[in-house]
Amino acid sequence: DTAVSQTPKYLVTQMGNDKSIKCEQNLGHDTMYWYKQDSKKFLKIMFSYNNKELIINETVPNRFSPKSPDKAHLNLHINSLELGDSAVYFCASSPGLANTGELFFGEGSRLTVL
């Protein structure tokens, strides 16, 4: 069983479209995250939810909207996609808040905006 699973793994779309990436964790963790990894492999946190409550919202354009229907799911919806949104998006989870222990990552969703 995959602990943190993301779908889709690959996404190719045109500028201006809207797309969603889904994430589910079966670890029973309370906290989930979205990270963006750019072409230079730099990982930047975007959002964090703890028990469905938004606790971190970094300086991310409001075209990005996370949704956590329950603590096992954290989805990311992106409106009006731009070329600069091309990246690999990673979902992660942790038992508690990030300062208490390790993060468990999904395999990533590679988004290519043409």
Place this chain on the structure above:
Amino acid sequence: SQQGEEDPQALSIQEGENATMNCSYKTSINNLQWYRQNSGRGLVHLILIRSNEREKHSGRLRVTLDTSKKSSSLLITASRAADTASYFCATEGGNKLVFGAGTILRVKS
């Protein structure tokens, strides 16, 4: 700005050699973590070292932490081709983990 910065950016060694990667950070921490990322995959946690620890071992991995210099090192002994990956240090700050830019390690067989 990033909390952790690794060096070197890239490292190429022969199988059997040791690989050392360094991480420097800026502010006080409670713990520091190291992660590995194989090409096209997600990050995998390797080891966590707390601020009151100076050294920690896990199999062929040895991590040191010097809080006075705000630096950490990851040593992989007797490297294998399967160790080829990117390695990231991560520090916590404000309920989030902040990752460095990573070191790309290539182990040639």
